[in-house]
Amino acid sequence: MNDDDVEVELRRAIRAEAYRPPMILRPESLRARLAAETASRRSSTWRAALVAALVGAVAVVVAVSVSQLPRTPSVGQPSPTDGCEVSTVVRHGSWWKEIGGPNAFFNTEPDAFHAEPNNWLLITRFQPDASPGQDIQVWADRLGPGDHVPGSYNSAMDPTNIFHGSEPAPRLPGGWYLFEQRFPVPGCWRLSAAIDGRVVGTATVSVGARISARLPVGTYMTTTAIAGEPCFAFKNEHATYEDVGRVQAWSWDQGESGDCQSRTSDVIPLTGLIVPREDSGYDLVLSVPLMSGQDHEIRVALHRSGGSLAGVALSAENAPVFFTPIPAVDPTFEPRQ
Amino acid sequence: MAFLIVRNERDAEEILADTALTAWRKIDALRTPEGLRSWLLTTATRLALRRRRRFQPQLVSLEAASDVPTDDRSPIDRLELREAINRLPPRMRAVIALHYVADLPTAQIAAVVGRSENTVKTQLRQARARLRVALADDPPELTAPAREEPT
Numbered sequence A: 001m002n003d004d005d006v007e008v009e010l011r012r013a014i015r016a017e018a019y020r021p022p023m024i025l026r027p028e029s030l031r032a033r034l035a036a037e038t039a040s041r042r043s044s045t046w047r048a049a050l051v052a053a054l055v056g057a058v059a060v061v062v063a064v065s066v067s068q069l070p071r072t073p074s075v076g077q078p079s080p081t082d083g084c085e086v087s088t089v090v091r092h093g094s095w096w097k098e099i100g101g102p103n104a105f106f107n108t109e110p111d112a113f114h115a116e117p118n119n120w121l122l123i124t125r126f127q128p129d130a131s132p133g134q135d136i137q138v139w140a141d142r143l144g145p146g147d148h149v150p151g152s153y154n155s156a157m158d159p160t161n162i163f164h165g166s167e168p169a170p171r172l173p174g175g176w177y178l179f180e181q182r183f184p185v186p187g188c189w190r191l192s193a194a195i196d197g198r199v200v201g202t203a204t205v206s207v208g209a210r211i212s213a214r215l216p217v218g219t220y221m222t223t224t225a226i227a228g229e230p231c232f233a234f235k236n237e238h239a240t241y242e243d244v245g246r247v248q249a250w251s252w253d254q255g256e257s258g259d260c261q262s263r264t265s266d267v268i269p270l271t272g273l274i275v276p277r278e279d280s281g282y283d284l285v286l287s288v289p290l291m292s293g294q295d296h297e298i299r300v301a302l303h304r305s306g307g308s309l310a311g312v313a314l315s316a317e318n319a320p321v322f323f324t325p326i327p328a329v330d331p332t333f334e335p336r337q
Numbered sequence B: 001m002a003f004l005i006v007r008n009e010r011d012a013e014e015i016l017a018d019t020a021l022t023a024w025r026k027i028d029a030l031r032t033p034e035g036l037r038s039w040l041l042t043t044a045t046r047l048a049l050r051r052r053r054r055f056q057p058q059l060v061s062l063e064a065a066s067d068v069p070t071d072d073r074s075p076i077d078r079l080e081l082r083e084a085i086n087r088l089p090p091r092m093r094a095v096i097a098l099h100y101v102a103d104l105p106t107a108q109i110a111a112v113v114g115r116s117e118n119t120v121k122t123q124l125r126q127a128r129a130r131l132r133v134a135l136a137d138d139p140p141e142l143t144a145p146a147r148e149e150p151t
Helices: A003-018 A027-040 A046-056 B002-006 B009-029 B033-050 B062-066 B078-087 B090-101 B106-113 B117-135
Strands: A090-092 A096-100 A104-106 A116-126 A136-142 A148-150 A152-156 A175-183 A187-195 A198-207 A218-222 A231-236 A245-252 A268-276 A282-289 A295-305 A308-313 A319-326
Touching (some): A003 B078, A003 B117, A096 A198, A104 A198, A116 A187, A231 A282, A245 A282, B009 B033, B090 B106, B090 B117, B106 B117
Antiparallel strands (some): A090 A096, A136 A148, A136 A187, A187 A198, A218 A231, A218 A319, A245 A268, A295 A308, A308 A319
């Protein structure tokens, strides 16, 4: 076949592939979306808050409790729970943790936060869910001095899209929503969730001093690829870095399943850098070789999330990055599908 | 078309529903009726690119794989093509979908995906090359990672 013939065949085959599954606009799908949009309109300011969070926040810290690893205590810092009667964690399934109640629950641990000028992302479950047209709010009050920091609504969440490794979040009832909440100073804070101004759930958390200067030691893999970027993993051997440090790293193209636990390319060994930032955190910098012979830089601002890691991809429009701890990167893992 | 980008039937259906609702809500913002198709394509493509991929493995059983419809007229192996498309980065898949399925000119594709026309042409060329290599009878082993040039 000549080039033109190949092009014609390619077009025909791609079109056939595009229309392979029958796409049906289902009424129930539209109804579900309309309900979700009603919820999203409950807060008229969330869009502005989200834009502000993305533009202003070099670091959006992810408060989702994605790890079961023990938290590494910070040297020389008081325990974040000192003098603060924090809420008890209730575990559902193997990894999902919540605090609060009686009718609103926060997916976090009471010592997961540190004072931070930027917003934390907080999954909040209202049980029972708010009715369409009702307002839902989350805020934080510092106990004692009485500081009040309103949270901002981000979006409705579909719990079937929340995973830890390959384990889904438990199917708990109610409405799931993502809020952004800031804790500007350390202390004992009460989180409140309300429907139409009536408090339906509270939790007390202890917000420690900033501890992002310490990284958890271990090998961490991105749970899913950032749009347009490869999956990657790196082996962090030190909790702190005085200067730029080198780490072993690997990258591969995500598997057909869309996560990083399978692959569609070889696993490429890389050298990564851990670069201390001025604000006492660290950036992970990876250089991924391209076919052209040039390198593509991936830069992620790292943050602790519970005992694990999360981050913000500075090289990809501040997309959130979730990491999963793994024993090691096996270059022969999960063959191509 | 959304299926070509997200490679997951359920996600594609949800994008279809989201696109329909967006159109219903914002139809007043459309200045000329002629722009409807392009507007819908832009909405669908951006929704698809923004979508976080589901984690559930989309494994195809051997029985299902053997049921893949074949087109005797086409010399292209559909399974090979499917895998080759899966290997493309999402934005490159969007460019391919807009070119081969929606038949948009490169300038319009550039507007939809928010990249320059030159970048779109480059991505289209790279995608074609990668699909053709993948579809060749004896594809050469890649010794370097096949990554999309960042734009």
